[in-house]
Amino acid sequence: MCTGGCAKCLGTTLIPLAVLCTLANILLFFPGGKVVENNVHITNEVWYFGGILGSGVLMIFPALVFLGLKNNDCCGCCGNESCGKRFAMFSSIIFAAVGVLGAGYCFVLSAVALNRGPKCYNGTEWTYPFQDGNYLANHTLWNACQSPENIVPWNLTLFSLLLVMSGIQVVLCGIQVVNGLLGTICGDCQCCGCCGGDGTV
Template identity: 90%
Template structure:
């Protein structure tokens, strides 16, 4: 497969993942599926916008660049079209690195949120009743959260989805780094044994 075709495939996969991460993060603003009584009753990690900014908006830019590489019609430099295509593939490495940073940000936030557990009402105060990720293996501790209803399941499900999707995004952007290196070194597909251009 041409390096440009591979990049287009990666970009096409990153777009829906970015949209899902944005929607996932928005759902976290409704603890237990209901409107929060007050803003400070939402877990701190939700306010860091890992899914909206990191794996969402920041991921759109690399995805669009990857999608455009297949049809790149760079005029080249010094009359050499391949030079322009190589530069485009090189620039995709930079955008892939931005994607890795954004997805990595979301991944770390999600991992911290899962470890820390949700903010909930224990009956006496709004706090984080769990520590050391102990609630993950002991569901009887979930009863410590009196409200919002089903907050533990809600946060656990949505942050787990963010963790998985941001992990996939990181891998896909990492693949584009390698793909971009091949495209930078080889230029078009003729150099690499193919018959069409990047």
């Protein structure tokens, strides 16, 4: 597969992941699937928009760049030092780095949120009743959260999804860094010996 084709495959995978991360972050604004009366009762990490900005908006730019690389004239660039194909592959490395930063931001936020636990009403006040992820292995502690209903499994599920999906995004963008380096050094097709003389893969 040419490096441009590989980049297109990565871009195609990143877009649905970005959409899912955005949706997961939006759902976190509705603890337990319900609208809260006071926004200060929402877990703080939700307001940092890890899924919306980090793994969502910032991931769209790399994905679109990766998708566009395949549209360049693959075999017309081989052997031509002035061709923009190598520069396009080099620029994709920069966008891949942006993707790594965005997804990494979401990954760290999700890990912190999972370790800290959700903000909830414990019968006396709105607080964070869990410490150092102790609730993850002990479900009986979940009873400490009286409101919103089902807030613990709700946050646990959505932040876990964000953690996994942002981790996948980091890996995919990391692959494009390597792929972009190969494309910059070798070119896209014939220069690496993956295309025939007629430009076919």
